[in-house]
Amino acid sequence: MPHVLVLNASYEPLGVVPLRRALVLVLENKAVSLEESGAFLHSATRAMAAPSVVRLKRFVRVPYRGPVPLTRKALFARDGGRCMYCGGVATSVDHVVPRSRGGQHAWDNVVAACRRCNHVKADRHLRELGWRLHQQPAPPSGLAWRIIGTGHRDPRWLPYLQPYGADDAMARIDGGALSTAPVAN
Numbered sequence: 106m107p108h109v110l111v112l113n114a115s116y117e118p119l120g121v122v123p124l125r126r127a128l129v130l131v132l133e134n135k136a137v138s139l140e141e142s143g144a145f146l147h148s149a150t151r152a153m154a155a156p157s158v159v160r161l162k163r164f165v166r167v168p169y170r171g172p173v174p175l176t177r178k179a180l181f182a183r184d185g186g187r188c189m190y191c192g193g194v195a196t197s198v199d200h201v202v203p204r205s206r207g208g209q210h211a212w213d214n215v216v217a218a219c220r221r222c223n224h225v226k227a228d229r230h231l232r233e234l235g236w237r238l239h240q241q242p243a244p245p246s247g248l249a250w251r252i253i254g255t256g257h258r259d260p261r262w263l264p265y266l267q268p269y270g271a272d273d274a275m276a277r278i279d280g281g282a283l284s285t286a287p288v289a290n
């Protein structure tokens with residue numbers, strides 16, 4: 106099922122919904138289609154262009170949303186799909202300070218890692234191995250990350266996500282291991 110980017114009336118990205126849900130928003134006159142996917146949906150009486158981006162007609166007040174949720178997909182996007190220790194293709198999530206030694210499952214303590222580094226590192230601290238991170242892990246910022254973290258993507262969304270921190274993220278995704286992830290269309 107394709108997914109559709111939903112924007113607030115202010116053009117702020119709100120989330121990603123299944124196509125069916127987006128169609129209901131448009132048919133109920135709650136949202137307008139800004140971009141079409143190129144596909145058509147046929148009912149008994151008419152054909153309708155499937156939206157790829159919709160914008161709500163009324164502004165929805167969004168409560169403070171806190172940090173970007175830490176998902177595997179968002180983490181891999183932040184780290185470009187690369188192992189943060191050796192630069193190889195990442196296949197796993199590693200806790201820099203091991204959980205068994207009090208490390209938190211938080212943006213500033215997780216990195217994408219390859220199987221080998223993850224295995225070698227096991228439950229040791231970096232200093233015990235003489236390893237160093239080139240970059241200190243940090244939470245990503247920008248609303249676009251909430252969209253990216255869903256794992257759904259569509260090149261048509263990019264112009265709407267760019268003002269919200271997507272440039273960097275999208276570039277990393279396209280250059281990284283996530284390019285093998287399912288594309289939402």
Ligand SMILES: [Zn+2]
Pocket residue numbers: 188189190191192193218219220221222223
């Ligand atoms: Zn590695």
